[in-house]
Amino acid sequence: MAVIETRDLTYTYPGATNPSIKDVSVTINKGDFVILTGPSGCGKTSLCRCFNGLIPHFYNGKLEGEIVVAGLNVVDHKIYQIARHVGLVFQNPENQLFALSVEKDVAFGLENFAMPRNEMRKRVDWALQMAGITELSERPPHELSGGQQQRVAIASVLAMQPDIMILDEPTSFLDPVGAQKIFEVINELNKKLGITIILVEHRLDLAAKYANSVIVMDEGKVILNGTPREIFTSEEARLIGVGIPKATRLYQQLKQHGIQLKNVPVTTEEIANLLREVLKHD
Amino acid sequence: MIEAKDLHFTYPTGLEALRGINLTVDDGEFLAVMGQNGAGKTTLVKHFNGLLKPTKGEVLVNGVNTRDVSVAKLARNVGFVFQNPDHQLFSETVEDEVAFALKNFGFEEVVIEKQVDWALNLLDITQYRKTSPFMLSGGERKRVALASILAWDPQVIILDEPTIGQDYQQKEKLQQFILQLNAQKKTVVIVTHDVEFVAECNPRVILMSQGKILAEGIAEKILTNQKLVAQASIVSPQITQIFLELADLGLPTDVIDVHEATKILLARLRDRR
Amino acid sequence: MSVFEGFRFRKVSSAIHNLDPRVKFFYVCILFVMAILFTKLLALVVLFFVPLPFVFMARVKRQWLRSLRGAAFLAVFIFATNFIFGYFYPTAFQEITPPIDTLVEYLVLLERAAAMTLRFVVLIASFSVFFLTTSPDHLGLALQQSHVPYEFCFAFTTAVRFVPVLADEAQTIMDAQKARGLELERGNLIKRVRNYIPILIPLIVNAIRRSLELAESMESRAWGASKKRTNLYSLKLKRADYLLVVVSVLMLIIAVYVWLYVPIPSLTALLSL
Numbered sequence: 001m002a003v004i005e006t007r008d009l010t011y012t013y014p015g016a017t018n019p020s021i022k023d024v025s026v027t028i029n030k031g032d033f034v035i036l037t038g039p040s041g042c043g044k045t046s047l048c049r050c051f052n053g054l055i056p057h058f059y060n061g062k063l064e065g066e067i068v069v070a071g072l073n074v075v076d077h078k079i080y081q082i083a084r085h086v087g088l089v090f091q092n093p094e095n096q097l098f099a100l101s102v103e104k105d106v107a108f109g110l111e112n113f114a115m116p117r118n119e120m121r122k123r124v125d126w127a128l129q130m131a132g133i134t135e136l137s138e139r140p141p142h143e144l145s146g147g148q149q150q151r152v153a154i155a156s157v158l159a160m161q162p163d164i165m166i167l168d169e170p171t172s173f174l175d176p177v178g179a180q181k182i183f184e185v186i187n188e189l190n191k192k193l194g195i196t197i198i199l200v201e202h203r204l205d206l207a208a209k210y211a212n213s214v215i216v217m218d219e220g221k222v223i224l225n226g227t228p229r230e231i232f233t234s235e236e237a238r239l240i241g242v243g244i245p246k247a248t249r250l251y252q253q254l255k256q257h258g259i260q261l262k263n264v265p266v267t268t269e270e271i272a273n274l275l276r277e278v279l280k281h282d
Numbered sequence: 283m284i285e286a287k288d289l290h291f292t293y294p295t296g297l298e299a300l301r302g303i304n305l306t307v308d309d310g311e312f313l314a315v316m317g318q319n320g321a322g323k324t325t326l327v328k329h330f331n332g333l334l335k336p337t338k339g340e341v342l343v344n345g346v347n348t349r350d351v352s353v354a355k356l357a358r359n360v361g362f363v364f365q366n367p368d369h370q371l372f373s374e375t376v377e378d379e380v381a382f383a384l385k386n387f388g389f390e391e392v393v394i395e396k397q398v399d400w401a402l403n404l405l406d407i408t409q410y411r412k413t414s415p416f417m418l419s420g421g422e423r424k425r426v427a428l429a430s431i432l433a434w435d436p437q438v439i440i441l442d443e444p445t446i447g448q449d450y451q452q453k454e455k456l457q458q459f460i461l462q463l464n465a466q467k468k469t470v471v472i473v474t475h476d477v478e479f480v481a482e483c484n485p486r487v488i489l490m491s492q493g494k495i496l497a498e499g500i501a502e503k504i505l506t507n508q509k510l511v512a513q514a515s516i517v518s519p520q521i522t523q524i525f526l527e528l529a530d531l532g533l534p535t536d537v538i539d540v541h542e543a544t545k546i547l548l549a550r551l552r553d554r555r
Numbered sequence: 556m557s558v559f560e561g562f563r564f565r566k567v568s569s570a571i572h573n574l575d576p577r578v579k580f581f582y583v584c585i586l587f588v589m590a591i592l593f594t595k596l597l598a599l600v601v602l603f604f605v606p607l608p609f610v611f612m613a614r615v616k617r618q619w620l621r622s623l624r625g626a627a628f629l630a631v632f633i634f635a636t637n638f639i640f641g642y643f644y645p646t647a648f649q650e651i652t653p654p655i656d657t658l659v660e661y662l663v664l665l666e667r668a669a670a671m672t673l674r675f676v677v678l679i680a681s682f683s684v685f686f687l688t689t690s691p692d693h694l695g696l697a698l699q700q701s702h703v704p705y706e707f708c709f710a711f712t713t714a715v716r717f718v719p720v721l722a723d724e725a726q727t728i729m730d731a732q733k734a735r736g737l738e739l740e741r742g743n744l745i746k747r748v749r750n751y752i753p754i755l756i757p758l759i760v761n762a763i764r765r766s767l768e769l770a771e772s773m774e775s776r777a778w779g780a781s782k783k784r785t786n787l788y789s790l791k792l793k794r795a796d797y798l799l800v801v802v803s804v805l806m807l808i809i810a811v812y813v814w815l816y817v818p819i820p821s822l823t824a825l826l827s828l
Contacts, residue, residue, distance in 0.1 A: 333730050368761055
């Protein structure tokens with residue numbers, strides 16, 4: 001079942017000469033974990049903003065084509081209406097937290113929805129628990145580490161119980177260990193709660209193992225759309241300059257030298273198992 | 283040459299960030315300072331150009347104690363590229379931005395013009411000469427910031443987390459650029475937690491944890507040492523992790539590079555045949 | 556910036572901290588009115604001691620003293636102005652007639668100036684206790700429940716939230732520019748002011764960028780979805796709050812009574828008897 005459908009979506013920022021998104025037609029299904037990637041400036045951030053209505057309602061500009069998210073036509077609905085179904089977590093954790101305590105931030109969206117207090121309290125506690133930050137509930141955001149702040153941002157979006165969650169390079173400012181923790185939280189949301197995830201990422205080494213679909217953009221267009229295995233072994237991805245996971249790269253290098261492994265690996269465990277087979281058999 | 287002798291640093295808030303650092307950075311070296319966020323990496327390198335002065339111990343830059351000179355004086359030899367270019371861009375044009383430091387250091391007009399031309403060319407941003415830096419994209423602004431530091435050709439260049447937010451191609455370009463600088467006998471120090479990037483460059487690594495140096499050595503040896511990696515709360519490069527899983531088959535555990543890994547595997551498979 | 560320490564909220568749990576900010580503000584206003592009512596030194600000395608029990612109960616003695624220290628400079632100025640003004644225009648004060656030449660008349664003038672100074676200090680002292688014991692989010696909540704439009708309350712709490720962030724950013728920007736040879740302390744007044752441009756511009760530009768990101772985040776979390784927002788917290792008046800209201804009103808009644816019917820002797824008159 002499709003939760004996001006776009007047809008020939010084209011968008012030009014106000015005052016810009018060229019569109020940032022050109023003829024994008026994608027379908028994202030319920031429960032998908034999509035990685036959206038591509039070189040800087042390819043339009044992935046703009047596309048995310050189309051999914052929750054920031055484009056066109058916040059940024060204005062010219063939007064052409066069709067876009068339907070969670071059954072709503074984005075152009076015809078206000079951002080706060082779409083926000084009931086779509087949550088967006090941004091790159092910089094610091095600029096998403098505006099309250100003086102963590103739980104007040106998590107409650108922000110619910111307060112906007114005018115949720116009654118006791119219901120709100122339960123929802124906030126639940127969201128804090130899912131993000132693994134219950135013990136931080138009364139702390140001010142300034143005292144938290146980047147990873148903790150990002151988890152607060154996720155909790156504050158999660159509290160609104162969206163069907164779809166979009167995360168725009170959420171681990172940019174985090175070290176690999178912190179990034180890993182965030183990906184695990186996001187994966188839980190997808191696998192346990194069935195939330196459709198769209199993750200914009202460059203660090204495919206860490207994130208690839210969770211996704212069932214990869215969309216690659218370049219210069220505003222969608223160039224590739226398929227399963228991680230298909231995308232990472234495609235020549236086009238390599239040419240565009242997508243950061244293919246090392247496991248897949250090793251697979252390709254071996255293939256070039258005549259060693260064909262049984263499957264295309266995406267994670268270190270997968271290739272280790274495949275190599276083990278090959279090394280033992282010989 | 284930069285030397286740190288029993289360097290201690292405590293922030294005014296009371297946070298003990300550096301607890302006894304002893305370090306030598308030789309001319310022309312390529313050094314990566316690594317460790318998790320909060321280990322003290324940035325605090326350490328801020329001592330190299332005098333932005334921070336030791337609370338105990340000393341730091342010598344080319345024999346001069348950093349306590350005895352101003353930051354401006356030290357900056358002549360030590361260029362520091364901050365993580366966020368937006369923390370330094372303020373000029374009306376890219377040209378002015380790149381010339382800023384040169385003007386502060388009192389270079390002559392003729393020299394300034396020449397250096398600006400050179401720096402713009404080096405970073406491939408000559409076409410933006412008369413553009414306002416605020417009109418450029420993120421990646422372009424980073425290049426302007428880098429050009430403005432390289433403009434006065436410092437002997438030492440420190441880059442604080444240069445790979446954050448960069449896509450794959452940008453990282454490759456950065457890698458080539460650093461190797462180029464190194465080839466020109468410049469000392470390059472990068473502060474980073476990007477293990478994969480370091481694995482590709484294989485520099486000398488200083489691994490920090492909680493204000494101390496846990497270990498130092500070539501990336502190959504440091505990043506593949508599982509005990510150190512666990513202690514410092516970082517991760518090993520992907521290739522190392524793969525080989526670690528296959529350690530029981532007798533494969534070497536100190537591999538960090540894809541090409542090296544391929545060679546070893548091919549050799550193994552051909553041996554068997 | 557230590558004078559500001561006398562107004563910065565510290566998170567401590569005490570009976571005073573738990574009082575409703577609206578009630579505390581009411582109390583401070585009463586003190587304000589009382590301070591304005593009285594012009595006699597003795598009365599103001601009494602008023603000065605009124606906030607003291609609150610200071611001790613809230614355990615903010617050290618910070619409170621710092622606010623007084625910060626007020627000291629202005630207090631001296633007020634004392635001097637009053638003294639000089641009174642010297643040249645004594646008819647402004649009813650008790651003395653020109654010219655001022657006897658000791659008693661000097662003492663009366665001194666007492667007058669001291670009273671005016673003390674009035675100022677009492678005001679600072681009371682407001683200091685208020686701000687030291689009221690957290691910004693409590694304050695924001697109080698504003699909201701007092702039917703101040705939510706946009707203003709939100710702007711207030713968000714601004715407070717970002718004060719430490721902006722302070723850190725200002726420091727980083729200064730470091731980045733110092734590392735490019737900018738010397739903030741050098742030069743004449745004009746040059747020094749110009750030296751701050753490379754600090755201010757990035758600060759302002761980043762503040763604007765930050766507000767844009769904040770706005771995006773707010774919109775994405777359904778800002779404007781309902782005409783009447785609900786709130787996770789709510790301020791409820793407790794017994795202690797009602798007690799403070801009663802105490803404040805009583806204080807005001809007593810003060811007005813005294814002002815109307817009880818002549819307060821001047822200190823000079825008391826001493827010379």
